[in-house]
């Protein structure tokens with residue numbers, strides 16, 4: 454297995470593949486006026502194993518197209534939605550979020566938790582906007598500086614990993630110059646990182662290493678993940694995932 458396949462193996466049994474929680478998804482949803490007289494068309498882009506897809510399906514009336522690049526994650530979501538009797542509301546689509554086969558103005562709501570970074574914030578917004586109706590909503594979470602001044606060490610780290618990291622006001626400006634009116638912003642609490650993402654992930658390290666017979670590459674995947682967790686513990690006052698809710702105007 455290569456490193457990507459190992460990462461998929463490590464994550465595919467996880468409920469969440471990044472920081473977030475059901476409470477965060479519901480909080481973001483509260484800012485969106487949901488029509489009661491018709492069903493919504495929703496896309497969840499970079500859905501992973503679909504924790505937020507399930508929350509959306511349970512809390513709004515409509516059809517959700519859950520998109521991810523990796524079939525292993527979508528298979529997990531399909532298992533969960535069958536188990537929960539939600540297959541009528543959720544359909545999966547295996548494709549890249551920058552090559553979406555949707556029509557112009559097809560969706561009422563585009564959702565994406567911790568995934569737009571794969572194609573970049575601004576380029577994702579520009580591409581996805583086409584598929585939203587005028588007056589439709591975009592709700593997404595994206596890595597964000599939450600302090601005005603940061604130690605150089607963490608700035609350098611993030612500029613290497615994801616140079617588009619910025620403050621919420623910078624991200625909101627990008628939304629505005631691309632035809633969105635900002636509706637709400639909040640950032641995820643440390644519990645959404647640790648209790649809902651890092652702790653469950655950490656619990657799987659031993660079984661993952663056993664499964665991969667402690668290969669050098671499997672050990673590297675675990676060490677890199679531990680390092681990411683240490684960076685977070687050390688610098689959690691400086692960055693988080695910001696949740697942005699905006700309306701297409």
Ligand SMILES: C[S@@+](CC[C@H](N)C(=O)[O-])C[C@H]1O[C@@H](n2cnc3c(N)ncnc32)[C@H](O)[C@@H]1O
Pocket residue numbers: 468469470471472473498499500501502503504505520521522523526548549550551565566567568571572
């Ligand atoms: C950090 S995970 C977040 C997953 C999920 N939204 C969650 O919060 O649990 C990012 C997701 O983006 C998916 N992804 C990566 N590149 C992609 C692409 N080009 N198109 C669609 N999905 C992609 C990954 O497979 C992964 O499921």
